[in-house]
Amino acid sequence: xxxxxxxxxxxxxxxxxxxxxxxxxxxxxxxxxxxxxxxxxxxxxxxxxxxxxxxxxxxxxxxxxxxxxxxxxxxxxxxxxxxxxxxxxxxxxxxxxxxxxxxxxxxxxxxxxxxxxxxxxxxxxxxxxxxxxxxxxxxxxxxxxxxxxxxxxxxxxxxxxxxxxxxxxxxxxxx
Amino acid sequence: xxxxxxxxxxxxxxxxxxxxxxxxxxxxxxxxxxxxxxxxxxxxxxxxxxxxxxxxxxxxxxxxxxxxxxxxxxxxxxxxxxxxxxxxxxxxxxxxxxxxxxxxxxxxxxxxxxxxxxxxxxxxxxxxxxxxxxxxxxxxxxxxxxxxxxxxxxxxxxxxxxxxxxxxxxxxxxxxxxxxxxxxxxxxxxxxxxxxxxxxxxxxxx
Numbered sequence: 089x090x091x092x093x094x095x096x097x098x099x100x101x102x103x104x105x106x107x108x109x110x111x112x113x114x115x116x117x118x119x120x121x122x123x124x125x126x127x128x129x130x131x132x133x134x135x136x137x138x139x140x141x142x143x144x145x146x147x148x149x150x151x152x153x154x155x156x157x158x159x160x161x162x163x164x165x166x167x168x169x170x171x172x173x174x175x176x177x178x179x180x181x182x183x184x185x186x187x188x189x190x191x192x193x194x195x196x197x198x199x200x201x202x203x204x205x206x207x208x209x210x211x212x213x214x215x216x217x218x219x220x221x222x223x224x225x226x227x228x229x230x231x232x233x234x235x236x237x238x239x240x241x242x243x244x245x246x247x248x249x250x251x252x253x254x255x256x257x258x259x260x261x262x263x
Numbered sequence: 264x265x266x267x268x269x270x271x272x273x274x275x276x277x278x279x280x281x282x283x284x285x286x287x288x289x290x291x292x293x294x295x296x297x298x299x300x301x302x303x304x305x306x307x308x309x310x311x312x313x314x315x316x317x318x319x320x321x322x323x324x325x326x327x328x329x330x331x332x333x334x335x336x337x338x339x340x341x342x343x344x345x346x347x348x349x350x351x352x353x354x355x356x357x358x359x360x361x362x363x364x365x366x367x368x369x370x371x372x373x374x375x376x377x378x379x380x381x382x383x384x385x386x387x388x389x390x391x392x393x394x395x396x397x398x399x400x401x402x403x404x405x406x407x408x409x410x411x412x413x414x415x416x417x418x419x420x421x422x423x424x425x426x427x428x429x430x431x432x433x434x435x436x437x438x439x440x441x442x443x444x445x446x447x448x449x450x451x452x453x454x455x456x457x458x459x460x461x462x463x464x465x466x467x468x469x
Contacts, residue, residue, distance in 0.1 A: 106443055112357045113439040114348065116455065142441055142453060145415060150445050153408030172411075179414040187457040196414060 094170055099151060100124040106147040119143060133246055141185065145178045173211050176204040184227060189236045198228040326380055326394055329430055336383040341391055343433055349393065352377045362437040362454050363395065365429070373437040374398075375452045377424055393431045396424040402448050409451070416454040422447065 100123075108121050117138040120128035131139065150156075152171040158164045180200035183193050205221050227237075234240050322333055340350040340358070350358035362373035376395035384390045399421035401407065409417040422444050438456035445451055 110441055110443040111360060112441045113360065113455065114355065114358055115439075116357075116441065142455075145412075146417060146441075146443055146451050146453060149408045149412075149417070150451070154411070155406035155408055175412045175415060179412060182416070183414060185457060200414070 092166070094167075095124075099148075102151045103144060103147040106143050106150070110143065110146070112142070116142065134243060137181070137185065140178060141182050145175060148174060170211055173204060173207050176200045176207075180204060180224075184231065184237055187236050187238055189231050191232075194228050194231045197231065198225075201225055201228070323380070325428060326382075329394060329428055330382060330392075332384060334385070336385060338381040338383050338391075341381050341383075341393075341433070347439075349378060349381065349433070349436070351381050352379055352396075357441070358439070360440045360442055361393070361395065361431070362440050362456070363431045363435045364437060367432060367435045373454070375420060375440050375442075376429065376431070378431075379428060391433055393433070393436075394428040395431045396426070396428060398442075398450070398452060399423045399425055405449055416456070418452050419445070419449050420452045422450045 104121060104123055107119055107123055112118075117134050119131070119135045119139050122128045123131070123139070123143075148171055152158075152167040154168075156164075158167055177200070180197050183197045183200070186193060201224050205217075205225065208215055208217065208221065230240065231237070322330070322335070322337075327333070338351075339354040340348055342348050348358055349361065352359040356377070359378040360375065361378060362375050364373055365371050375398040377398070378393045379396050380394040382392045382394060384392075401419045401421055405419060407419040409415060409419065438454055440455055441451075441453040443451045443453075
């Protein structure tokens with residue numbers, strides 16, 4: 089049985105609609121308005137964060153959440169399951185990105201990420217589990233050890249890599 | 264170089280048209296401030312009836328009933344000590360959306376509202392206050408699809424704003440929020456705080 093595709097044109101259009109029409113403060117990272125199209129290029133890590141915590145959840149809840157109609161009860165239940173599963177990840181990311189960290193937040197992060205990882209193969213049978221899934225569970229240990237991710241995330245290094253990539257070079261190793 | 268120079272000159276000319284709309288005039292003011300022009304910015308502001316960064320204006324009637332002092336400036340935007348920019352809704356809707364503690368009561372849950380005016384009282388002890396229109400509650404019996412997700416800070420409100428204004432001090436502001444209209448009656452209000460008010464009663468690691 090072929091795996092159901094959830095990123096339909098209607099869903100992608102809703103995500104783009106939210107990106108285009110949402111009123112946001114100027115400090116919030118903007119994301120490509122043509123998200124999902126080849127012309128949008130590759131999405132940067134910081135853009136993924138804004139997408140995952142702001143634009144995607146609002147779009148998906150508005151299209152699959154309570155009060156929406158999808159023809160049959162089975163269809164609605166199936167989409168709600170996928171939405172709840174996605175929202176587990178959204179809540180985990182939102183909690184992990186907080187500027188203050190508490191024991192309750194760490195416990196909540198652990199609960200959400202375990203729930204999400206455990207259901208990936210159930211809801212998306214063809215997906216492959218990678219090391220990142222395992223690593224995401226260990227993040228709660230680091231939250232406990234080092235506090236908010238802002239103190240130890242890799243965005244400064246990502247910026248440095250971007251800077252180094254943009255430097256002019258002649259494809260020869262220097263001395 | 265000649266082509267660039269010509270294009271820039273044509274752009275300045277286009278921006279400087281006397282019949283251009285108010286938005287373009289505001290753009291020209293910013294453009295002149297950034298790249299310089301023969302006409303000073305202050306001259307432009309004083310000769311222009313459209314909103315500028317900060318200047319004395321006649322007080323709108325619904326604001327006059329809230330404030331006693333009429334010697335105030337109505338500013339377009341305000342930058343606080345932490346560098347966060349707040350704007351009135353007419354200048355930048357997104358920067359005007361704030362979650363604030365009503366009447367400065369920090370035990371109360373923050374409520375969403377849009378800054379309509381930024382009131383600056385000049386003088387030695389200059390103060391800044393916001394006149395805010397609150398986001399009205401969602402219509403009765405409307406469904407809030409965000410309710411099941413307790414750790415996601417989204418909530419449904421009405422798309423309408425309250426017609427009355429409330430005075431809010433900058434230190435009553437909890438965070439900005441993002442807003443998107445799901446339909447004609449319901450708007451999603453998404454608090455963008457990365458601190459969250461529940462930390463006040465909890466043990467914080469860092």
